[in-house]
Amino acid sequence: MKSLVIGGNGFIGTNLVDGLLRKGHAVRVFDRYPSRFREPNPAVEYVVGDLGNHGEVADVVQGVDFVFHLAYTSLPHTSNEDPVYDIRSNVVDTVQMLQQCSAAAVRKVIFISSGGTVYGIPQNTPIKEDDATDPICSYGITKLAIEKYLHLFHRLHGLDYVVARISNPYGEQQNPDAKQGAVTVFLGNLKRGNPITIWGDGEVVRDYIYIGDAVQALVKSADYQPGPDQHRVFNIGAGRGYSLNQLIAAMRGVVGKDIDVRYTPGRVEDVPSNVLDISRATAELGWKPEVELEEGLTRTWEWLKTLQLA
Ligand SMILES: NC(=O)c1ccc[n+]([C@@H]2O[C@H](COP(=O)([O-])OP(=O)(O)OC[C@H]3O[C@@H](n4cnc5c(N)ncnc54)[C@H](O)[C@@H]3O)[C@@H](O)[C@H]2O)c1
Structure with missing residues (x-):
């Protein structure tokens, strides 16, 4: 089996x-x-290029069975500033890539969508895949649009696919200086001895999934062989919610010291709660998360301790 991981670094x-x-x-x-935090792996073939370069993409999809599509140019919190760029660089370039996958007879595309944004403000908790999808950021809309193109390409061209609507992944290799990823950003601040800043009152609830568990679901998505009418869209999360205040309490236990928390006004694009119902993935992919929050935080903290943070 040969897999191409677009955005694999x-x-x-x-x-x-x-x-x-x-x-x-x-x-x-x-x-x-x-890759930001480690050297290239000699077992991997690396190709430098941009999803927007259609010639490069046409070449790189040749001879692969599975394409995992992770490259994305926008983030939930900033995508509303330039929705046209979000559409052009994500939807347009991805649809072009799907045409090239179809022409190259790729067996399956596994797309990393967003369980945190495609539903918008949830009507139910936990959220099921068939619940309403009304994103409140452009990023969620472009993720949904790509999901719909995958469905269309499957119908039109037989290009198989799985959509993984991942919740809030955290763990090793996550950038502590990024604009998203509360767990690793907070732990990075703690490693530097800095306070933690929280938007809002800390009661926003999220579904935090350890990266090793999310990866297991993605690998299983390649093996999954659904019939024509079986599900291809899956929530991938821990299936359990923690408020930011609960998350910080758990971190206190892991790092073994008091944490200085500063509260600032909330952001409009933050939905109050987002917890995914993962029963479909459990039943159909044969997958379930195994790493509890405290263990995942400990692994992330141990990894962060090995980094030289400026
Ligand atoms: N991290 C999260 O909280 C989260 C949650 C749900 C879904 N996702 C989705 O998962 C995917 C991966 O996220 P991540 O956290 O690993 O992000 P990341 O920024 O760490 O990795 C993305 C990689 O894609 C590459 N990339 C971006 N645009 C590219 C382009 N046009 N051409 C070639 N390479 C490009 C980047 O160089 C980077 O190495 C994204 O699609 C993201 O939307 C992330």
């Missing part, structure tokens, strides 16, 4: 590459930048 990508190698896949990575 990022947080989820580097962990996914390890998971695919463990499963015996040959792996090609396509990314515009090298």
Whole structure:
């Protein structure tokens, strides 16, 4: 089996590459930048390029069975500033890539969507895949649009796919200086001895999934062989919610010291609660998360301690 991971040098990508190698896949990575925190793996074929370069993408999809699509140019909190860029660089370039996958007879595309944004303000908790999808940020809309194109390409061209609506992943290889990823950003601040800043009162609830568990779901998505009318869209989360205040209490136990927390006004694009119902993935992919929050935080903290943070 040969897998291409587009965006394979990022947080989820580097962990996914390890998971695919463990499963015996040959792996090609396509990314515009090298990995931030580690050296290239000699077992991996690296191709430098941009999803927006259609010639490069046409070449890189040749000869692969599975394409994992992780490259994304926007973030939930900033995507509303330039929705046109979000559409052009994500939807347009992804649809172009799907045409090239179809022409190259790729077996399946596994797309990393967003369980945290496609539903918008949830009507039910936990959220099921068939619940209403009304994103309150452009990023959620472009993720949904790509999901719909995957469905269309499957119908029109037989290109198989799985959509993984991942909640809030955290763990090793996540950038502590990024604009998203509360767990690792907070732990990075703690490592530097800085306070933690929280938007709002800390009662916003999220579904935090350890990266190793999310990767297991993605690897299983490649093996999954659904019939024509079976589900191809899955929530991938822990299936359990923690408020930011609860998260910080758990971190206090892991780092073993008091935490200085500063509260600032909330952001409009933060939905009050987002917890995913993962029963479909459990039943159909044969997957379930195994790493509890405290264990995941401990692993992330141990990894962060090995980094030289400026
Ligand atoms: N991290 C999260 O909280 C989270 C949650 C749900 C879904 N996702 C989705 O998972 C995917 C991966 O996220 P991540 O956290 O690993 O992000 P990341 O920023 O760590 O990694 C993304 C990688 O894609 C590459 N990339 C971006 N645009 C590219 C382009 N046009 N051409 C080639 N390479 C490009 C980047 O260089 C980077 O290495 C994204 O699609 C993201 O929307 C992330």
